[in-house]
Amino acid sequence: MSPSQQPSSPNPTHLKIRFARRFLRALNNLNITKTSPDDDDDGENRVYRRSRRVKIAAYTAMASVVGSRRAWSRAVLWKVRNRSRNRSLLSVRPRRKRVDCKITNNDHDHAKVFVRRRNPNPKRDPFRDSGQVLKLRKLVPGAETMDSWCLMDETADYIKCLAAQVEVMKTLVDLYTTT
Amino acid sequence: MSSRRSRSRPSAPSMITDDQINDLVSKLHQLLPEIRNRCSDKVSAARVLQETCSYIKSLHREVDDLSERLSELLDNTDSTQASIIRSLLMQ
Numbered sequence: 207m208s209p210s211q212q213p214s215s216p217n218p219t220h221l222k223i224r225f226a227r228r229f230l231r232a233l234n235n236l237n238i239t240k241t242s243p244d245d246d247d248d249g250e251n252r253v254y255r256r257s258r259r260v261k262i263a264a265y266t267a268m269a270s271v272v273g274s275r276r277a278w279s280r281a282v283l284w285k286v287r288n289r290s291r292n293r294s295l296l297s298v299r300p301r302r303k304r305v306d307c308k309i310t311n312n313d314h315d316h317a318k319v320f321v322r323r324r325n326p327n328p329k330r331d332p333f334r335d336s337g338q339v340l341k342l343r344k345l346v347p348g349a350e351t352m353d354s355w356c357l358m359d360e361t362a363d364y365i366k367c368l369a370a371q372v373e374v375m376k377t378l379v380d381l382y383t384t385t
Numbered sequence: 386m387s388s389r390r391s392r393s394r395p396s397a398p399s400m401i402t403d404d405q406i407n408d409l410v411s412k413l414h415q416l417l418p419e420i421r422n423r424c425s426d427k428v429s430a431a432r433v434l435q436e437t438c439s440y441i442k443s444l445h446r447e448v449d450d451l452s453e454r455l456s457e458l459l460d461n462t463d464s465t466q467a468s469i470i471r472s473l474l475m476q
Contacts (some may be wrong), residue, residue: 265436345438379455
């Protein structure tokens with residue numbers, strides 16, 4: 207699928223266009239399914255649920271544009287899929303996937319399925335668990351078991367994609383308010 | 386997956402050196418909006434990480450806020466307008 211010379215950073219304009227397409231498609235689907243509102247839902251709850259759906263649609267659209275190239279996008283897609291699967295199977299216990307490392311029944315740990323432990327030795331990786339780095343690991347999806355190099359790399363990519371996402375969303379809001 | 390990357394990456398058994406981390410820190414530094422405007426060299430790694438954390442948090446907050454506004458606007462707008470806008474962007 208990818209050319210022999212895969213660019214290390216995505217072209218921001220292409221990224222925005224592809225994200226905009228997917229996001230608008232998802233919004234359209236959301237709009238269609240929303241046409242029959244529940245009457246027993248109070249207004250505030252409905253507003254909250256709607257904005258939450260839009261937010262999830264935005265993150266999912268961006269993660270699926272980036273695809274499985276990046277650990278953070280894989281973690282986002284995994285979390286979203288897991289959340290919807292757990293909702294539909296509320297009465298059935300979720301099955302454990304066959305993994306190489308031990309997982310506990312915790313949302314964050316599911317990201318470990320895709321991230322192989324490359325450098326867990328603290329001697330080789332002195333920055334691994336220092337103060338700010340821990341906060342960063344909580345913010346970037348899928349970053350909890352990475353070594354420092356991967357973490358920085360993923361953070362840079364994540365910031366670029368998030369900034370592009372915010373710009374597209376701002377443009378959309380402007381479009382909708384002026385139309 | 387590492388074969389796709391055009392950038393060199395330390396192989397697993399070797400130690401992650403200070404230089405490599407500094408390279409990445411300076412790359413992150415370029416992406417941050419606030420520090421870029423001030424003097425752009427010799428910023429400490431801790432500062433960059435701190436700004437990165439707060440930048441990511443502010444981006445998350447913006448996404449929340451924008452998605453709230455979008456959902457309100459979507460309620461008031463006709464769905465045909467959404468498809469018109471989509472066809473405008475899909476060129």
